[in-house]
Amino acid sequence: MKLEIRDLRASIEDKQILNGIDLTLSTGEIHALMGPNGSGKSTLSNVIMGHPSYTVTGGEILLDGKNVLEMATDERARLGLFMAFQYPVEIPGITVGRFLKRAVEIRFDGEAVSSRGFLKGLRADMEFLEIDQQFINRYLNEGFSGGEKKRMEILQMLMLKPSFAVLDETDSGLDIDALKIVARGVNRLRDDSFGALVITHYQRILQHVKPDFVHVMYQGRVVTSGGGELAQTLESQGYDWVREQFGTQEEGEHPGGKSGEATAGPLRLESE
Ligand code: ADP
Ligand code: MG
Numbered sequence: 001m002k003l004e005i006r007d008l009r010a011s012i013e014d015k016q017i018l019n020g021i022d023l024t025l026s027t028g029e030i031h032a033l034m035g036p037n038g039s040g041k042s043t044l045s046n047v048i049m050g051h052p053s054y055t056v057t058g059g060e061i062l063l064d065g066k067n068v069l070e071m072a073t074d075e076r077a078r079l080g081l082f083m084a085f086q087y088p089v090e091i092p093g094i095t096v097g098r099f100l101k102r103a104v105e106i107r108f109d110g111e112a113v114s115s116r117g118f119l120k121g122l123r124a125d126m127e128f129l130e131i132d133q134q135f136i137n138r139y140l141n142e143g144f145s146g147g148e149k150k151r152m153e154i155l156q157m158l159m160l161k162p163s164f165a166v167l168d169e170t171d172s173g174l175d176i177d178a179l180k181i182v183a184r185g186v187n188r189l190r191d192d193s194f195g196a197l198v199i200t201h202y203q204r205i206l207q208h209v210k211p212d213f214v215h216v217m218y219q220g221r222v223v224t225s226g227g228g229e230l231a232q233t234l235e236s237q238g239y240d241w242v243r244e245q246f247g248t249q250e251e252g253e254h255p256g257g258k259s260g261e262a263t264a265g266p267l268r269l270e271s272e
Pocket of ligand 2: 041042043086168169
């Protein structure tokens with residue numbers, strides 16, 4: 001399958017954030033998307049999934065030639081688009097088990113899934129991601145640690161078997177063991193029927209999930225692309241050269257320029 005993003009433009013609250021994104025993903029490929037805070041990476045993910053707060057002001061997104069922008073979010077998900085949230089929300093009242101069973105049923109055409117078969121698959125995937133089985137009966141993300149929430153996103157991804165997954169900074173705030181587990185999940189799906197856009201600040205996860213392509217986003221555009229070596233350049237040199245070479249607006253004058261966020265410095269490893 002192919003996911004084509006062409007000259008995509010989007011705004012939120014009348015602030016133009018995406019200024020013409022071109023990006024084509026094919027199944028079988030892992031793409032990394034990097035770039036300073038405030039570049040519009042999360043905005044791009046949200047627009048791919050159809051978040052209602054964003055207005056698409058131009059361009060298109062095609063999934064195997066079908067116009068994704070006309071589809072409701074659940075339709076996109078049923079067709080095989082998936083997003084792991086940067087900030088997963090807590091949903092009290094819905095257990096992990098029930099949530100996943102319903103989601104799997106809907107993803108795979110409303111087919112009733114036998115409870116036994118479902119549970120067996122769920123248990124196996126949880127074991128694979130080193131998630132305690134007791135989480136099946138807990139409310140989704142309620143009281144979960146940051147790392148547990150991120151692992152829960154990957155569990156959903158494994159169960160829903162998307163054609164394209166967008167992982168929005170799933171690695172942020174994870175210690176090295178949790179990071180390896182997240183990578184293990186992505187690598188397990190890695191084959192000709194799966195593609196991913198791995199959004200990250202750090203080269204670290206890319207040591208475990210080797211990207212075929214690396215793109216750098218800045219001021220709402222993909223400003224440069226390359227292979228895995230580009231991530232290493234960013235790791236060692238930070239984003240200053242990106243700003244100098246590709247910046248068209250003054251800092252603080254970004255589309256949507258909340259300068260505090262937009263000017264966050266070069267790559268830093270956060271404390272764990
Ligand atoms: P990134 O994920 O690359 O850090 P974002 O897509 O989160 O970037 O943000 C891009 C810009 O859009 C930022 O300047 C941010 O402040 C602005 N923005 C994002 N969401 C909103 C929102 N809900 N309301 C106002 N501004 C927003
Ligand atoms: Mg973001």
